[in-house]
Amino acid sequence: MIKANNIHKSFGDLEVLKGIDLEVQPSEVVVLVGVSGSGKSTLLRCFNFLEMINDGEITIDGTTINHKKDNLSKVRAEVGMVFQHFNLFPHKTVIENIIEAPMQVKKKKKAAAIKHAKELLDKVGLADKADVYPNKLSGGQKQRVAIARSLAMEPKVMLFDEPTSALDPELVTEVLQVMKNLAEEGMTMVVVTHEMRFAREVADRIIMLDEGVIIESADPKTFFENPSNERTKQFIQLVE
Amino acid sequence: MPEIFGTLIDVFTRTLSGFLEATVITLQLTAVGIILGCLLGLFFALLKLSKAKPLQMIANFYITVIRGTPLIVQIMFLYFGITEFVTLSNYWAGAIALGVHNGAYIAEIFRGAIQGVDKGQTEASFSLGMTKSQTMKRIVFPQALRRSIPPLGNQFIIALKDSSLVYVIGVAELFSLANREAAQSFQPFETYLIVGFYYLVLVMIFTYLLRWYENKLDFDKD
Numbered sequence: 001m002i003k004a005n006n007i008h009k010s011f012g013d014l015e016v017l018k019g020i021d022l023e024v025q026p027s028e029v030v031v032l033v034g035v036s037g038s039g040k041s042t043l044l045r046c047f048n049f050l051e052m053i054n055d056g057e058i059t060i061d062g063t064t065i066n067h068k069k070d071n072l073s074k075v076r077a078e079v080g081m082v083f084q085h086f087n088l089f090p091h092k093t094v095i096e097n098i099i100e101a102p103m104q105v106k107k108k109k110k111a112a113a114i115k116h117a118k119e120l121l122d123k124v125g126l127a128d129k130a131d132v133y134p135n136k137l138s139g140g141q142k143q144r145v146a147i148a149r150s151l152a153m154e155p156k157v158m159l160f161d162e163p164t165s166a167l168d169p170e171l172v173t174e175v176l177q178v179m180k181n182l183a184e185e186g187m188t189m190v191v192v193t194h195e196m197r198f199a200r201e202v203a204d205r206i207i208m209l210d211e212g213v214i215i216e217s218a219d220p221k222t223f224f225e226n227p228s229n230e231r232t233k234q235f236i237q238l239v240e
Numbered sequence: 241m242p243e244i245f246g247t248l249i250d251v252f253t254r255t256l257s258g259f260l261e262a263t264v265i266t267l268q269l270t271a272v273g274i275i276l277g278c279l280l281g282l283f284f285a286l287l288k289l290s291k292a293k294p295l296q297m298i299a300n301f302y303i304t305v306i307r308g309t310p311l312i313v314q315i316m317f318l319y320f321g322i323t324e325f326v327t328l329s330n331y332w333a334g335a336i337a338l339g340v341h342n343g344a345y346i347a348e349i350f351r352g353a354i355q356g357v358d359k360g361q362t363e364a365s366f367s368l369g370m371t372k373s374q375t376m377k378r379i380v381f382p383q384a385l386r387r388s389i390p391p392l393g394n395q396f397i398i399a400l401k402d403s404s405l406v407y408v409i410g411v412a413e414l415f416s417l418a419n420r421e422a423a424q425s426f427q428p429f430e431t432y433l434i435v436g437f438y439y440l441v442l443v444m445i446f447t448y449l450l451r452w453y454e455n456k457l458d459f460d461k462d
Contacts, residue, residue, distance in 0.1 A: 048367050077369025087364035091382045091457075101368035104378065146364075153368055 001026045001061055001157055001188045002047055008055035009042055016042045018212035019056070024157070027186040031199040034209035035235065040192045043209065044159050047190065048079040061156050077105050080150030080158040084165050086142040088134040088149070094121070095130040098149045105153070113152070120148040124178050140171030144178055151182075158182065160191040196239050200224060208232050251430040255421055262417040263438060269335050269403040269413060274396055276339025281346025288351050299347065306344035312405050314341055319409040334406030334413075342399050349395060353388035354380060386457045393450035397443050404439075414438055 002024040009017040016039045024030050032040040045051040046058060049065060049072050058065055060075050089097050098120060099113035108116075121127045124144040134142055143163055150158060160179065164172045176198050183189055183202050193199065199206050199220060206223040208216035208231075216223065216232040224240075227233050287299035306314070318340075319333035328336065357380050365375040404415035418435035422428040 050363050050366065073366070073369045073371045076367055079367070081364075081367035083360060083364060083367075085360055087358070087360035089361065089364070089379055089383075091386065100378065101365075101370055104374050105369040149368070 001028070002190065003059040004043075004047075004056065005058075006056040007043065007046060007053050007058065009039075009046060009051060009053050016212055017046070017053075020209075020212075020214060022207070022214065024188060024190060026156075026188055028204045029183045029187075029189045029191065029202055031203040031206045032190065032192045032209060033194070033196075033199065033206060033235070033239075037211075038209040039212045040209045041161055044161050044190060044192050047157075047159055048076050048081050050081075073105070077101075077153055078156045080153060080155035082143065082146050082150055082158065082160045082163045084162040086134075086139070086146045086166075088142055088146055090134055093131050093133055094126070094137070094145050097134065097145060098152045101149070102152050117148070117152055120151050121145075123151075123181075124148045125174070138171060139167045140174045143167065143175045147175075147178055147182075157188045157190065160189065160193065162192050162194070164193065164195060194239065196224075208235065247427070248430050248433065251425070251427055252434055255417075255431070255434065258417055258421070259414065259435070259438060262412055262414045263442070265331075265411065266400070266403050266413040266415075267442070269331075269338060269406060269411070270396075270400045272335035273338030273342050273399045273403065276336065277342030277346045277395075277399065280339060280343025281350050284343065284347035285350035285354065288347065289354060303344045303347055306341055311337065311341045311402055312408060315406055315409060330406070330409040330411050334403075334409060334411045338399060338403060338406070341402070342395060345395050345398075346392065349388050349391045350384065352391075353384040356387055357383045386454075389450065389454045389457065393447070393454075396450070397446055400442055400446060401439060 002022070004020055004022045007017050007020040007022075008015070020039075020043060022030075022043075032044065034040045042051055046053050047060070049058075060079060063075055065072065065075055088094075089100065092100065095114060095117050098117035099108075099110065102108040102113045102116065103110060118127065118130065121130055124147055126141060126144055126148070129137065129141065129145070134145065137145065147158075147163075163179070164175050167175065172195070176195060179189070179191070179198070180202050191198075191203075201220075203220050206216070206218060206220055207214055208223075208227075208229070210229075210231050215229045216227055218227070223232070224236060227236060284299040284302055287295045288303075290296065315334055315337040318328060318337045319330055322328075361379055361383065362375050365379045366372075370379070403413060406413060407416040407419060410416065414435055418431050422431040425431065
């Protein structure tokens with residue numbers, strides 16, 4: 001589903017990604033972990049071209065994108081992204097947030113878009129919030145709307161960039177539960193998170209980044225119980 | 241004291257129909273100035289935000305020159321200065337000067353408001369597959385508009401009051417008429433007090449309308 005070959009990314013003189021190779025299979029849930037500055041968020045952002053790579057190649061569902069001039073919006077429409085700070089559109093109601101892209105990008109009819117949006121809201125447990133503005137929602141509710149908004153485009157992959165890091169502790173579970181349900185439905189997911197319980201329970205594979213390279217890639221059991229890299233061991237001790 | 245009120249009311253009633261007619265001209269000039277100013281402002285704000293250096297330079301040139309010279313000079317220039325190329329009526333020279341003048345300030349207002357929209361908004365929009373122009377039109381501009389209303393309102397009020405400067409080229413707007421009236425009647429005290437009152441009322445109506453519009457667009461408030 002996602003194929004990344006030898007990804008290099010620099011910001012000025014700072015090389016953040018130093019040759020990443022990664023392949024994500026359909027329906028696979030990959031969790032990216034690492035200390036801050038390890039490049040995990042940058043890598044995720046490269047997958048929907050919010051950051052353009054300096055070298056290497058990214059293929060999403062058979063389409064290779066190398067250059068800014070390529071048809072980015074078309075590929076992005078297939079890749080959902082959920083942000084740490086939700087980024088809901090504050091001037092639109094919950095339902096308007098969700099139907100915006102399907103109507104503008106997919107040229108869906110309003111009635112059909114609303115119907116789908118309501119199903120999605122139901123799925124994330126917010127059917128009663130369709131007509132409120134985002135500022136009336138709690139952080140957890142905002143993030144669930146953001147997930148519904150992404151799903152409305154019927155993406156082939158969902159990217160999550162620290163989706164629970166901006167939430168109060170008591171609101172984390174409701175978001176993780178929605179993500180867990182998605183994973184069980186077979187959605188292909190790449191998740192950057194610090195939630196180790198989620199990683200352990202939901203991930204098919206956990207990948208550890210350190211200073212821009214992948215130093216560990218293993219199923220959760222191996223990752224936590226028998227990691228091969230010394231820094232992974234340190235990391236696990238730190239977070240557990 | 242009552243005598244002053246008596247003469248004020250006399251002057252007020254005597255000048256009423258003329259001043260009301262002139263108020264219409266003042267409002268027309270202001271409207272043209274604001275509409276043209278907003279169009280130019282948006283255009284040059286977008287130039288300034290574009291990635292192309294030459295376009296940025298054009299916008300910077302316009303903003304620097306217009307903000308760096310007095311409006312009254314611009315009015316005189318458009319009316320008397322360019323007659324070799326185009327001849328404008330005094331009304332249109334004044335209106336266009338107001339538009340061009342306000343455009344420079346409004347360009348900066350729009351630029352600031354557009355840049356003030358959180359980067360996460362465009363990222364979210366892009367990530368949903370929206371194109372750059374869809375993102376600008378549907379996500380960035382509506383939020384920028386909301387942000388630009390308070391400074392824009394300020395600029396509109398300045399435009400309304402600045403329209404009085406076109407008296408120098410003899411457009412029959414409020415202040416022009418007040419000048420004539422004051423000179424002819426030898427009652428400058430009453431006349432200028434009254435014309436000031438006209439401007440004050442107009443500005444208060446403006447302020448009220450802008451506040452109403454701002455509230456209407458306010459999605460942040462409870």
